[in-house]
Amino acid sequence: MTVIEWCGDSVRLIDQSKLPSEESYIQTGDYRVLVDAIRSLKVRGAPLIGIAAAYGVALAAAKFDGEEYYSFRDHCATAIRELASTRPTAVNLFWSLERMRNVLERGTTIESVRKALVSEALRIHHEDREMCRRIGEYGASLVPQRSTILTHCNTGALATGGDGTAQSIITTAHKMGKTVNVFADETRPLLQGARLTAWELMKAGLDVTLITDSMAASLMKQKRIDLVVVGADRIASNGDVANKIGTYNIAVIARHHGVPFYVAAPSSTIDITIASGDQIPIEERSAQEVTEGFGRRTAPVGVRVYSPAFDVTPASLVTAIVSERGVHTPPYDFKKTISDHD
């Protein structure tokens, strides 16, 4: 399974909305198809959205058929704007497009910028693969020799350019020979846990049990969960974490039961421009995802629905944050963490 790849003048990516019943691929030379794929969650997961968006800019540049440099720049800038408008919460999207914009602004000829944009997108993808590997290694040190882990949503290869973030911790611990059992929350409304995480973990040979989101507290009461690992879509300077709806719910019940709660994310997820989670915009999704998400209507016609895509977990409920730069514990000093390495 190759989740996403650059094919010279097109991008090929797995259509995640068809999983697990069908493993089908989208291949396109049109960045607008990627815009639609991101918006409709055919491609999702904060790091992977960043990679897809970068390839989108490279595609827009490759397909420009004029000769005038300023028109080329305008064309690419439009593509960046459209790609940036797809999802409001994941910061990796903006971070990745910012890198592409910097390349665009440093350029002078169409041909050189085209090449540079492709290189930058490939670099973002490559760095992400490396980032997953390092998060997995740092995070696996937190996993006891025998343990049962609860995870939420999907944070695996299907969410990143490599082996995942939170999920990379699970699979790395497994590869190191630790005995790891996993409970995967189904993750309503879009069931990324049931459709994607359970599928990926079974493929990787792990022992995985699927539950509904409402069963996690009951499991913790029975002392059947040793630790929680989840991903993040945006982390504020103070350590507040925006992630898939339901994450905050788990953080509260984990604290109530004394279960460690770990967040894994690339440092590009950390947004040092915002002080706290209150400043993170939360995308609201359509009612349909709740009322008829899976082929058949399961709620009365006309019912009002509230469906935030994300929630914010306050730093006080997070045991540690694992990035490719290490295991960060409170009080966080992300400004220092990031500048030390840049």
Add this chain to the structure above:
Amino acid sequence: MTVIEWCGDSVRLIDQSKLPSEESYIQTGDYRVLVDAIRSLKVRGAPLIGIAAAYGVALAAAKFDGEEYYSFRDHCATAIRELASTRPTAVNLFWSLERMRNVLERGTTIESVRKALVSEALRIHHEDREMCRRIGEYGASLVPQRSTILTHCNTGALATGGDGTAQSIITTAHKMGKTVNVFADETRPLLQGARLTAWELMKAGLDVTLITDSMAASLMKQKRIDLVVVGADRIASNGDVANKIGTYNIAVIARHHGVPFYVAAPSSTIDITIASGDQIPIEERSAQEVTEGFGRRTAPVGVRVYSPAFDVTPASLVTAIVSERGVHTPPYDFKKTISDHD
């Protein structure tokens, strides 16, 4: 809408598994059809199961076509056993069947016992209607003049012989002129909140918003929930509450956010023979309800599933229990409560 009624020699009841897309009814003279309807959740809700089971015994008696009294008694006893085997957790089922068994054991002739069983079943139904009314009145006193209530699963007319338990509190407060907004958890895996509660509350003219089970914590953090009301399938002597899976989850997050958590149930739900919730057997449901609950498979083939139908909320997380006998607060003395009235 008549949820369940005795029609002389048959029982007519709404098929809840078809709601909200179709309002269709089952009419049967065969108690085995009721056994199947209870097992397959066409009829559900702890008090309503008790009523359906009582009518089932009355049907078995009505349809017995022999003349020998001891065969008649055996036939009815078999029906009671089969009806009792449908669901293990709800205590109302056993309580109701116990009343029918007492009538059976006191009898001497087929004809007199037939009549007495019908009378007892109608009495159970009538008492339940009264019980709903009184729970609604006692509970409404706990609802502030303007408030937003979170509820879980279905506890309305579709769960009882009257206007419901927890839901009767909501509709009674509404009828009293209080401004009541409701958030209804969809209640995975079987979506009783989305399919039944949202439908009933909309029909009753209430302001209802549907959420997934994972969104409740986020709403509480935003201070958008003033109180929680839920039902119960069994309550132990110490006040521990077994109810639909996900209830304990809400109780934990309600406590974390300082939101009052009320349980509403008829006193027949209180099982004074058990000391604590640890002794309540928890039914496990089939994997299919999680993996293909929406009409289409949404999880990998062969994935392991853990699907308890209920969880147990410790008394320490319950603000008060509302029964038809009043508002009970800890420390509970249910033995006294019940014997005072019997």
